[in-house]
Amino acid sequence: MSSLTRVRVVARWREGRASHEEVLALRRFLPDVRDRPLVEVLREVQAVPDWVLAVCHPLEARRVCELAQRAGLIAIVEDIPVDGLGPVFNEQLARHLNLTALSVGSGRQGAVGEPGASCVLAWWTVSVLPSFHPAWVVGAVHEEERRSGLSLDRVTTRGFIADENGADIAVLETDEVSDTFGTLNLFQVTPEYMAALDGLGYRFQWSNWATEGTFRFSNPRGDWLVELERVLFRFARQIASTAKSDRFADQLRCWGGYREAITEE
Missing domain, CATH: 3.30.1390 (Ribosomal Protein L30; Chain: A,)
Incomplete structure (x- = not known):
């Protein structure tokens, strides 16, 4: 499983x-x-x-x-998977992004080693896992453009919202999620509370040339994780707006319905 x-x-x-x-x-x-x-x-x-x-x-x-x-x-x-509520796997995301693999050092399909080829320097994804709705993923890949194997010192950030059927992708000037993640203290000690049993779970994955890792959280109450939720939600809306697409409008409404606090500006 x-x-x-x-x-x-x-x-x-x-x-x-x-x-x-x-x-x-x-x-x-x-x-x-x-x-x-x-x-x-x-x-x-x-x-x-x-x-x-x-x-x-x-x-x-x-x-x-x-x-x-x-x-x-x-x-x-x-121990039975719930139909329609499974995750979106990295292999599916790589296909949506036209990458040979979702991994550091990979490139665009059919372009590795060719003039103008790209090389993934870093990536992150957050799987959003509602209790009673299909999952989706928010993420970004940072790619360096190369020519004849040499770096052009030009990095492009592609942000995306995706599910198993496809993705909205947008080229961004900045990556607010990466900046916020860099300020987190994942070892903060917080008091125990009676957690909700239904709601949203999150699975955060990242990889770059120096580190890689995964962490999970669900239905957070602590201010720092709620703020991370807000940043993720804002990032997803930015992708939808930049891509000029309403493909994931239902997912964004679902997200705000489960976690009303993240829609408050």
Whole structure:
């Protein structure tokens, strides 16, 4: 199974049918259920063998199960990919960008070693992973133009929004995400809080001639990560505006719907 495969975490009823106590536990666990009348929830859950607690990254499933156990529920991880919610892989992104590979040192398809060829100096991508919508990716590649193997000291930045079917691509003067990422302290210690089980997950990848890495976060509350979300959202809107395209308008609306704070300027 891919490390980005989405899995379902479900509450499994002890007697095959939800009891009154389990419904009370479910209401303590899920805010959207807690706000509904008890009789309505009881009638609904007794008609199904289990209840979906979350659709999340496998690494988050253990945390979800621990929280469910504290609430008095039995949680089961269903190791089954959810149709339509899978990730966009680097191989797909390379095709969208007309690169031989999404890697440092690669170039445009059919142009490596030719006059005017490009060479990737650095790249980053952020996979945006909503709980109940298809994933998309925001990213950028920094490419150096070369001629006869010699650098022309000219670097082009291409930003993009992409899904598995295609991409909007725009040439940019600056890369605000790279600049912001360079100021982050990923080892900040923050207090524990009751995280939302549904929402948005993020997978950040980067590579350059000196370093490469990956980190993940979801539904952030800390100011520094919320600010990173805002920068990412602003970057994505910049791509759409520069490309003069509404291809990813639904994704941008979806993004703002999940995380209203990032749309506040």
